[in-house]
Amino acid sequence: MNGSEHAVAELAADPKSLDCVDGSTNSAFLQRLSEWIQCFCVVTFDLEMGQSMEMVCPEQVGLTEQDKSTICYLAFPDSNAGILGDSQFHFRCHLEGDIRTNSRSQSSIDSYNCQCAPSLQTDQGIFFGYVYFRQIKDRNVRRGYFQKSVVLIARLPFLNVYREILRLVAPEFFDNGRKALDFACKEIDRWAAVRVGNPLSLPLFGHNLCCTIPSLLDGALPGASYPSNLSALPSSTNIPITSIHDFDFIKSFQGFLAHLHVFWELMLCNESLAVIAPTPTACSEFVQCLVWIVWPLKFATDYRPFFTIHDGDFKDYTTKSQAPPRIILGVTNPFFVKTLQHWPHIVKIGDNTDTVDVKESPKVKQPGKLNSSVDLKQGLYSEYKSFLEKDKVLIKRLLKGIQSKRPVEAQSSLIKKYYYELTRSFMIPLERYVSTLMPLLRDISPFKSPPTLRDFDFDEFLDTIAVAGPSLTSGTKGDWAGLYMSFLKSENFHHWFAMKKREINNKLKLVHLQALAEADMEMWMAGKSELELIDLILKTRNCVQAVRMVGETVPTEAIAKLKRSIGKIVDKLPSDLKDLVRNGSLIL
Template identity: 45%
Template sequence: MTDGKTNAYENEMKDVTWDGFHNWLYCICVVTFDLELGQALESVFPRHVSLSKQETSNICYLAFPDSNSGCMGDTTFIIRLRNSQGRKSLKFEHINYNSKCPTPLQIDGSYYWGYVYFRQVKDITLPRGYFQKSVVILSLLPFNNLFSKICSYIAPEYFENGEVSLEAVCYNIERWPLPVPGSTLNLPLLGSVFQTYIPLSTNCTANSTLALLSEAGDSNQIQTHVEDLNLFEILQPVLSHIHLLWELVIISEPIVVMASSPTHCSQMVLALIRLMYPLQYCGDYRPYFTIHDSEFKQFTSKVQGPPPVILGVTNPFFAKTLHHWPHTIRLGDDLGQAQKYKLKKTAPTKLIDNSPGIFTAYKPFLQKDKNIIKKLMTGVNSKRPFEVQSALLRRHLLELTQSFMIPLERYIASLMPLQKSISPFKAAPTPLPFNPDSFFATLEAAGPQLTLNNTGIKGDWVGLYKKFFRSPNFKAWFNTRYTELTLKLQALQLEALSTADLKDWVQGRPEVEVVDMVLKIKNKIIKCNEHEIPVSESTKVQLNHRLNDIVTSLPDDLKNILQVS
């Protein structure tokens, strides 16, 4: 940009708050190859956005495929990197959004998602003889399908028309409506309109989303799902080992996915974390990872051992660096073709064996369900559409995960103390502690085998649960459920308090005890108003009445101090 253009741009920008833009994206980056610096951040839009030195470095290296992969033409892939601000970046709108949408679409403030469009073409006018540049969309929202398509739409425009096109993109996004679950949204962008639907947590099937987008409108309308992973197409090569992979993912085992293309490895990593839906995968995962990443040493350390993370890599150097990792999926170049990857149980061969396959010495706790694999392979032979195959596979994995979790859901519900233990004049009771042995005692009468009798899946469920209990997936699920129980008990205690006769209770009580009760009720009302404790509006009204009941019974000097505002 010339100085004149820059000044005009800055004058135009000074009245823009960019709140609307940041509801969707953090920024758009352009990364180029500099002969002296290597990958370098050329520009950021909107221009007020700042990135930390570490974020800038990670984005620059993640924005280009590794040099050995030789990706010519245009390449798209997805990245995930740490957000230096961490969870502090989550606003109230984000928390409200998370409470309404399905787990795969929830925001984790600790990470940014990146949607990369990389172009490498011969250009004899440039010193290296190649044009190499990437456009990267950064967002907290995991809208993998929508943002990948948007990046593929705006990047060619940028390559053709320069920075003015990305400035226009930012203006357009600034005016988009809020990303509200349960809404069909029209998103104008460079003369077209992207129409999408963000599902609610109770309505998240692809079919229901498709129905809501089926009213085709103008020719410039682009209908797209926010997230639409073709699970079957991606997992087809490893289909016969899908139950083994489901176990590895649900117990948060470290897995490395090696491919020649960042497109393939990022797709496979995203497919793996979807295997355990609707349970949320809570280990770390990087759809595409490079040796230059700031966490490279941490992930490759042989002293501490591999952390619970799934990495997608393309650099052959990782075959040597991660040879101590227990599970490797090596992808061929023909991802999505009908083939069977072999299971290779001698992990050291990873160093010399470059053929596609799954390298692991892991012995599954459960038998595989041969019926579903046979049904899906029959579908391959009969050329059944991938969308139908994906739906069959998703349903099977959903039933498998739900069957695994239902006994745990039932058991944790049993940790709720009896109603009679709740008193309006005492602190709310806490849930009973989790006892693995007590849980195992319930499995014979209410275990997963009862809901999976017809599928042929049998095995050592107790052994699998024991592994699961040591994983971040269990810890996150348990902490969430335990917190929910705790808040439910607090709500029940407040409901009891809201209907108690405090005028009678206050008679003969020491002043200090009465004042303590007033302060406690005030504090509880504040927490209710901040949505920390789930109570009805009528309960909040009643609590204020009870507060007034106590205050009116106090001497005048205390009334002035404790008067309800």
């Protein structure tokens, strides 16, 4: 009996173990479960209604009817491709319902967002749907096919973790029905909290998913380590997940090696792009690879790894009366070939993975003349003129690797390294310039308001590129200044600078507080009025609270010094004001 069979046998032998799922304690159960997942959904095909929601587990998760409709349409392939057997893909969408997250779970997510790599942060109201779709011939069904999807809804972009969860859960569901989902929820409910930077072992159906969530300090696209303290368990029970988030880049990009640098520029500057693929697996993986290529920079605009004609935003995205929004769409329905002709950049993925001619330039789109996907051969259709030159050495290495059948992990690693080093070289001048916007330590006065970061001056920054630009760390040639001008207008830049500004200003608050702790309070108090003395007590308390609210830890020694200083101030006050200060909880 394998691990999954043991798990289901345990479930059958102890039906009371499901009381926490279906009984009165379900609310408490949801509060723990929602740190990792919101729910499982099962979507089936009805001849009269089309896709319909067969079940949600747990039922009280808070999905609205509109949410269920959205999930149903995204749970099935939106194309004529004859997909037989089992396949997996994912989508990303807005859900409107009150999907329960208790204070503990929300606190865990907030802590996660502060510590994880920027690209893996969650967004309010945005959820991922991870789909396990089965389509097989079945004579007992009027349509001739059994069609059903198990969908896992979660806030976290742990693509490979949730794929592995579905690989264990979905087959058990098809064999054993709802009790398999109930049992999976019960096991996930026992998992440790979402922790960044630490190895995790997540038990499920007799197996252990072993992974690590990259932290804010993990700059590169990491191959995460996994726990090594599992020697007591049979090795067959461990499923190591070397990277929780990324796919095989070479699998998606092999037919587009001439355009690797173009993809990076388009993503860096948040250009509108549509990916048309034959299957939802191909399009969702390709879109996700595009999003990751600016790692560790967060892709700050919307993206939909799989998008259908039934989506509520369909009309807004396909209307020709306005420019397309800054978004990436992954689609499979041939109807999109015609409706997206006005989009500036389109990637068409063919039915095979043959490599395009590396000397070929991006194909120029001819609006109004493409009527079906048959007319659209594999390639990049765009009038975009890239700022940078392509890396011919890298392309030759990748082509040689294809010919010599180099392992896909090694091929993907070459692409990831290329993109990471390109992004790093691009961001270093920006980081260096931001450091010049910080106030000098000698300008931080303990008895004035904390200083803040100066505003970003575009012209001043661009003047630094000629002597301190990416050419210092990158061999890539091209118009770097022109690329920066485009980037500085993008949402990626605005999000990045907002994060840097918030981070630095929080640090400045701490530095200011420490300066206040070291100040000569007795000298400052000379000649000050009672109102000024109380005002300083209030400002000091507020400074400490502000620093703590942003997650910074005030050193114990600094707090002790501040308390002594405030004590000296209180001693100078009349007795009635002393009582007011103490009774008003103005002491730290």
